[in-house]
Each structure stands twice: as structure tokens, then as C-alpha cells.
Amino acid sequence: MKTTFTELVGIKYPIMQGAMQYMSLAELAAAVSNAGGLGTVPAMAFKDADELRAEIKKMKSLTDKPFAFNISLVPEVIIPDKIYEYINVIIEEGVKVVETSGQRPGEFIKPFKEAGVKVIHKVTTVRHARAAVEDGADAISIIGTEAGGHPGSAGVAGHILWAKAAEELDVPVLAGGGIVDGKSFYMAMSTGVEGVLMGTRFLATPEVNTSDAYRQAILTVPEYGTVLTMESLNNAMRVARNKQAERVLVKEKEENITFADLAPLVSGIASYEAMMEGRLDDAQMSVGQGIGRINKIQTVEEIFTDLIDGFNKTHDRMTRLTKE
Numbered sequence: 001m002k003t004t005f006t007e008l009v010g011i012k013y014p015i016m017q018g019a020m021q022y023m024s025l026a027e028l029a030a031a032v033s034n035a036g037g038l039g040t041v042p043a044m045a046f047k048d049a050d051e052l053r054a055e056i057k058k059m060k061s062l063t064d065k066p067f068a069f070n071i072s073l074v075p076e077v078i079i080p081d082k083i084y085e086y087i088n089v090i091i092e093e094g095v096k097v098v099e100t101s102g103q104r105p106g107e108f109i110k111p112f113k114e115a116g117v118k119v120i121h122k123v124t125t126v127r128h129a130r131a132a133v134e135d136g137a138d139a140i141s142i143i144g145t146e147a148g149g150h151p152g153s154a155g156v157a158g159h160i161l162w163a164k165a166a167e168e169l170d171v172p173v174l175a176g177g178g179i180v181d182g183k184s185f186y187m188a189m190s191t192g193v194e195g196v197l198m199g200t201r202f203l204a205t206p207e208v209n210t211s212d213a214y215r216q217a218i219l220t221v222p223e224y225g226t227v228l229t230m231e232s233l234n235n236a237m238r239v240a241r242n243k244q245a246e247r248v249l250v251k252e253k254e255e256n257i258t259f260a261d262l263a264p265l266v267s268g269i270a271s272y273e274a275m276m277e278g279r280l281d282d283a284q285m286s287v288g289q290g291i292g293r294i295n296k297i298q299t300v301e302e303i304f305t306d307l308i309d310g311f312n313k314t315h316d317r318m319t320r321l322t323k324e
């Protein structure tokens, strides 16, 4: 499947796996790249530059296909010196594709551009997409409110954003939010985008870095079983509506709440540790609304086979409809 995005980054299918903090490490990302997509590892999951370098080397040992590293620029937690140190490691190790997210990439994009690294910037609005293209982004991924991770607070459905971004931007656009199978992949591509971004679907795989208790638990979450926390911090996160989410929502209703007040409840590392130990009530479990359509654990390879098969079957159905 050739699109301007597959040509830009050198992959077989226009399918990017979204970075998932602590969870999409080399095993998952390499499996995605080996299956023909673009696997992504979140650089900020590593505590220092040496650990990041080791993970890049691991990726190179697991796949000879293109892959990406994500740099999260979330304003509350960003330490510019550390970001530049990580950027240098990524460039030195010859990573060819980077995804930035969290805020306007601005100056952070420059070293990548100089080194010839392709930059995909992830946004939740078309306005932010335009700003990132001005900064030099080579491609844009745009996610709707359905998405796992941080889908913004505007509450706009993906297909509205995808079509609008594809119409208005002159760089390749990837559609994200709720894409979990061939049908939704086809639906997204029909809006004019050049590829898709998928996160939640890859959580229900053996390759994801998590516990079996977590894998099984997310299969029971219905499409209406998620909620946005952290809206008070202007950093909304879509999570399963469990006990920890309820605790966060209650705390957020207190007056003059600050990041420091909420930090113990929303700490990514604390949630990750709770998930790994099977204490699921104590974890903010980020999942998109597409979770309601996922009912089994599958390997990354099986997911790709289903994605392509489902895409083709949907196309056949659409072609039949035009003839009836």
C-alpha cells in the first residue's frame, strides 16, 4: 500500500503504532516494524541517556525495518536539557524517524531537521497542526477525542479532524483515535489521510510490556467505560473508569488544585508499577474508546493480517455497493 507517508518513512503499510509510555518498548515496536508498519518507542520511558541508547540498540537488533522514537514535550514535566540530551542520542544512533507530541515542537525540531531525521508531530487540533508544519514537521498525526493517551479537551471526533487536516495541510496526515481493525482503518483512509496511528489495539498483544492481569482486564472495558481525567491540568488523559480514575476526578473537583496536588495520583510510573503488579484499581489505565471493539489478545502479526484482510473485505463491500 503506497502513500506519501509510506514513501516518507520507507514502510510497507501506512500504519504507525503510537508511543505508549513504558508499554511500547522494543519488543512491541520491533514486531510492528517487522509486520510492515512503523513501531514507536517512547524515549521518555528511559531514566537516562544510557538506557535510551541501549533500547535503540535493542531495536536495531530486533528489526532491520524503519522505526521511530517519540519525544514527549508535555509542558508540566519537560526538562529542556534532558530533551536535548535524548535528541542527541537519537541522532547519534541513526534513528531515522521521530514523533514529537505534547506541545508545539518549536526549536526542538531543528536538530532533527539538520540531521535529516523525519519528524511526525502529533496534535489534537488542526490549528496546532499548522503551527507544527510551520516549525518544520514532515508529517502530522491528528487524534480525535476517542483516542487513548492525551486526546485534548475539545471533544471533537477523529473523523472530523482527519478530513479537515487532510484537506488543509500540505504534508502527509495520519489519522488516530479508535482505529482497531480493517474496517476502521478503511474508514479513516477514506477521509483522505495518508496513514493511520493506532495505540489501544496494540495493548491487547503478548508483545506489549505489561502484566497478564492488565491484558485480561482491558478486554472487559466497554466503549462507554472510559473517562477523561487531568482536564484541570489542561492535559486531559483518556483512561478506563476504575477506582483510581474516580479518585483523580474527586480530587480535581477541589478548588485551586495544582499539578503538585494531583501528581501522586496521576504519576505515570506509579500507574505502570501498579499495572505490572496487578493492582489495577490503583492504576490510571489509559485506553481509547476503541477498546470496546477489542475482545481478544492477538500477536502483532495476527493484528496486521486482520487489518489488511479487513481493509480489503471492506473495499470489496464498498465496490459492490456502488454497483447495486
Ligand SMILES: Cc1cc2nc3c(=O)[nH]c(=O)nc-3n(C[C@H](O)[C@H](O)[C@H](O)COP(=O)(O)O)c2cc1C
Pocket (backbone or CB within 6 Å): 017, 018, 019, 020, 021, 023, 042, 070, 072, 100, 101, 102, 122, 143, 146, 147, 148, 149, 150, 176, 177, 178, 179, 197, 198, 199, 200, 201, 285, 286, 287, 288, 289, 290
Ligand atoms: C497506554 C497508552 C499510553 C500512551 N502513551 C503515550 C505517550 O507516552 N506519548 C504519546 O505521544 N502518546 C501516548 N499515547 C497515545 C498513542 O500514542 C496514540 O496517539 C493513541 O493511542 C491513538 O489512539 P487509539 O488509542 O484510539 O488507537 C498513549 C496511548 C495509550 C493507550
